[in-house]
Amino acid sequence: MNPTPHIRYVAAKRSAGHRRFVMLAGSMALVAAACSSGSKSITDAGNKDTKAPIVTTAAATTAAATGTTATPSSGATAGTAATTAAPGTAATTTPAPTVAPSTTTSTPLANLPKCDTTALAAATGTVNITYWDALGSTQLQGSLKKLTDLYNTSQAKVHVIIQEQNAYETAIDGYLQANQDGRPDIVMTPEYAFTQIKDTKSVVPIDACATSSKFDKSPYVPATLAEYAAGGVLWSMPFNVSNPVLYYNRKAFTAAGLDPNKPPATLEELQADSKKIVEAKASTYGVAFDTGFDSGGGWYTEQWFAKSGDFYADNQNGRSAPATKVNIDDATGVALMTYLQSMVSSKLAVNVGANDSGQDTLLKMADKTQPAAMSINTSAGLAQVLTILKAGTFPGLTVDDIGIGPMPGPAAQPGVNVGGASLWIVDHKNDAKAAAAWDYIQFLTNAQSQSTWAADTGYVPSRKDSTELDPLKTTYANDSRFAVAFDQLLATPNIPSSAGPALGPQREVRKLVATAMAAILGGADPQTSLTDAAKQSDALIAQYSQQVGG
Secondary structure: OOOOOOOOOOEOOOHHHOOOEOOOOOHHHHHHHHHHOOOHHHHOOOOOOOOOOOOOHHHHHHHHHHOOOOOOOOOOOOOOOOOOEOOOOOOOOOOOOOOOOOOOOOOOHHHOOOOOOOHHHHOOOOEEEEEEEOOOOHHHHHHHHHHHHHHHHHOOOEEEEEEEOOOHHHHHHHHHHOOHHHOOOEEEEEHHHHHHHHOOOOEEOHHHHHHHOOOOOOOEOHHHHHHOEEOOEEOOEEEEEEOEEEEEEHHHHHHOOOOOOOOOOEHHHHHHHHHHHHHOOOOOEEEEEOOOOOOOOOHHHHHHHHHOOOOOEHHHHHOOOOOOOEOOOOHHHHHHHHHHHHHHHOOOEEEOOOOOOOOHHHHHHOOOOOOEEEEEEEHHHHHHHHHHHHOOOOOOOOHHHEEEEEOOEOOOOOOOOOEEEEEEEEOOOOHHHHHHHHHHHHHHOOHHHHHHHHHHHOOEOOEHHHHHOOOHHHHHHHOHHHHHHHHHHHOOOOOHHHOOOOOOOHHHHHHHHHHHHHHHHOOOOHHHHHHHHHHHHHHHHHHHHHHHOO
């Protein structure tokens, strides 16, 4: 993986699948043409928490055989959260109770690269550091440059040189292929590269610097830190945070007799609301799904496992110890895929395919011929969606027609996994450079910088106190839809399954799951398809473990 009214970027094609937003000249015209024409490219285009599975495999299989819509249901939940925001109303959240994570295998900081933060004060002259940024958008790059210029001019000890990589994949591949001398002092990578970067043994863990400087991590949203921690160590610092939310057409809800201020919170409610919308002919489909590996087919699947209180992989998603296998073909996965399949086969939902543009489900909501009333998409796209609607790009659909709700899940489990990217300090055996990198990272993630960054770009702030400062405070007050993603993040329960999977070949595993989902939505057997994807995933994990010596 957000938004604010100040954003001026649009979801664009994901280079190898990373969630980035790029300003494209003429993109609005292309979007308008695609939707208004009803184009075919749009319409065709081991360890677990001690709770019951959402649906037994037998129940899921029965539903598939009878052609009914199997709705994953919950066992006990760790807490509930309802966050609903309509224009002019305040988003409200019922926080989930905090549950202490179970014990994990800790990695003593004494065994990891050191970070002497006092070395910066002792350095002679200015310490120059390089930063590989991978945001890929002119708009986002501009926002980062403004913050960096402010940092560079505010003090004389550190000077940051940004070296734009233009895409997450460019940064990841460039980092992995370079020798240590060819690597920067700071590198930005997405959440799905976490384990891969950690296992290079080429970085200084953030916790080493935080311990040295007695840094207070308490203002940060716990879920943002948990995403980038393993073995009891915080390895990288969350910076640009995103998560999935539900976009819905308020007019379609009203026409179907539904409350436009009460979007569905669970998959069961998503099914029921879709049925009413379709039967009332308020929209052709209730919801648009996609099978993109960095959206519906991969990232969202991980979210749904977390919302079920289930682990996507063994060893607590690979965070208490390296994962050896995935659980995607267990009762949770089969029930989920059976539900999605039956939603599509019953025409309550439409599958738009691989979602190469990153916005195909949103386009389906604006389709003049066969629209969907709802879609799940990244929170980072909200501002641009509203900007396009305000410009009159899609007649009949206005800014006030768009509602935002939390991502519906298999249970009433609140919260989401963290998306977006984090910042790593590269180990060059240079105390002054490591200390300088840490000083800059502290600046980028302080309360004021995160408020400015979130208001300017639409990303979710990584810390709670950012919302108490302008410009973000005013942004959330003026339009509560922008606060939904942040409130959803706050509601994430502090239990092990809430942290997303940390797999070495996570990008490749997502692609396998996405391929399986595409086959399932096309009519393939859920259990067979998932079992095949799981076997291939386990082989990739074993190969990766052998390569890194795990």
